[in-house]
Amino acid sequence: MVNTIGVIGLGVMGRNIALNMANNGEQVAVYNYTRDLTDQLMEKLDGQTLIPYYELETFVQSLAVPRKVFIMVTAGTATDSVIQSLIPLLQQGDIIMDGGNSHYQDTERRYDELKPHGIGYLGVGVSGGEVGALTGPSIMPGGDLHFYNEVAPILTKIAAKADGEACCTYIGPKGAGHFVKMVHNGIEYADMQLIAEAYTFLRGNLSLSVEEIADIFETWNEGELKSYLIEITAEILRKKDNVTGLPLVDVILDQAGQKGTGKWTSLQAIDNGIPTSIITEALFARYLSALKEERIQAQPILAGPAKNTQSLDKAEWIEYVRQALYMGKICAYAQGFTQYKMTSEINNWNLPLKDIALIFRNGCIIRAEFLNVISEAYDEKADLANLLIAPYFADKTARYQQSLRNIVCEGIQSGVALPCFSSSLAYYDSYRTGASNANILQAQRDYFGAHTYKRNDMEGTFHTEW
Incomplete structure (x- = not known):
């Protein structure tokens, strides 16, 4: 069976994102490093179809090429660990989406690390909490535009709607999505x-x-x-x-x-x-x-x-x-x-x-x-x-x-x-104040530290022997 997307991390947010994708017609593979959360999710299905995997390699192999992996794990070392585990199993053109609350500078570092492998990395800001993840969150994806275009049909489907428009748009390069x-x-x-x-x-x-x-x-x-x-x-x-x-x-x-x-x-x-x-x-x-x-x-x-x-x-x-x-x-x-x-x-x-x-x-x-x-x-x-x-x-x-x-x-x-x-x-x-008291600060700085100042009536930089 070929799955259109895979979700790693089946805590509250991850499992609800997976269910949201399934509710919107995606064939979703799910994986969690501990089996218990996978089993709990499968027991609570209400007509949805999620395909559970208990080995990361078979999970990845089940995905349609280019593979699309959505990770929803704790920000920091847990996210790095998942990514490092995925690198040997993915190929050029595959895409990792990080939906956790990662610091945008970590996202930029991971982007740079994955680029030589040809693996796309999208930092995907997700807001809406537990209910939003299931029924439609606001989604803020950042990374390379061509990789975003590959996953946009899925992300826009699962996003909340306002006036008929998806609450999801391409934010910008590298860590821009997580920054927003x-x-x-x-x-x-x-x-x-x-x-x-x-x-x-x-x-x-x-x-x-x-x-x-x-x-x-x-x-x-x-x-x-x-x-x-x-x-x-x-x-x-x-x-x-x-x-x-x-x-x-x-x-x-x-x-x-x-x-x-x-x-x-x-x-x-x-x-x-x-x-x-x-x-x-x-x-x-x-x-x-x-x-x-x-x-x-x-x-x-x-x-x-x-x-x-x-x-x-x-x-x-x-x-x-x-x-x-x-x-x-x-x-x-x-x-x-x-x-x-x-x-x-x-x-x-x-x-x-x-x-x-x-x-x-x-x-x-x-x-x-x-x-x-x-x-x-x-x-x-x-x-x-x-x-x-x-x-x-x-x-x-x-x-x-x-x-x-x-x-x-x-x-x-x-x-x-x-x-x-x-x-x-x-x-x-x-x-709203055009003239502030920062002139006093600049005078003080120049007095004790010779930091110089500018004047409002002529060009240049000045210092006074106070």
Whole structure:
């Protein structure tokens, strides 16, 4: 029997990708280094046809030429191990697709290692979680275009659809696909933290119940804030704990985890001089949340502001929160897409920003209503410096910036930490300021280190004997 594609790695994501392919008419071979996951998958089939293999060599031999192998294993050494095992079994023109959360620089290294063998290597960003993998994720493939064209019929079939179009497009050479997925996750960090801060303000500053906030999020999800993360947050707030009867969110320990992609996003931005303060602040918020015991000990020691007994008008301030959240979201996406643009220029990738926004519209975690507007902004001006200056977003921020200021100021006065709201406002105000305070920094640098400076009234480089 000749299989059209093979999947290696049958954890949650891998098995669902395999089932997705089978559901879309592919003849799928499956293999896992340990037999148990293969057997578990075969026992749970519901009318699908998957062909199990227990030896890697027979798995590879079962594939139609050029062979197409989709690996979905843990990023890092596990991925390297699978690739090294495959090299002697593949031939020139065969294709390996890495669908894991690999660091894009690892993808570029693997691409270079496989190129002398004539084996195609595609770093395929996949977003959508367990459900998306099964029903249709957003897919971000990078590598050589001719190898992508070989597998595009399969990838576009299994991808999510938005307005009848597959949420899958060729991203660019080498590690571009995994880079786009990495920054996607950075945006996701910021988006999640902004939503958490909106919840914090509604609950703490407006004294709303969890049920009332769930109602608000459901209402917001019917308007311009419509997104997957807003939708699931409303559902989360509805969930009751079976043990205590309390809202489940109230018994979940406030220590956030992370798997590294947000950190990679921030580090890459820092290395290349790209301002991603909101994304990085979201990462730091997770790190600070991990200091649970220290925070408990600090609470009775560290003073906060005096409690404000003046109540806020709930309807008015709920709208302020909504507008602040939308504006924070704009700023976070502006930073993410700036990171795409600047990195694309550094690496000569020619990332299709318009199309990237379109493939995020469905299947992925950051899918949101306003991605259509982002795509239109880049369609109108492909070299747009920053989303903030696109007419639609410039108009929105002009109308919503006061609400963001209100929320940040009230948070400061009440002692409520709103790191991503605050960072969004600082980014917005910094970006709209033509004359910054960096002249002081340059003067200081020249004073203590003779680092020199430029003048705004003449050409050249200068140094002063201070």
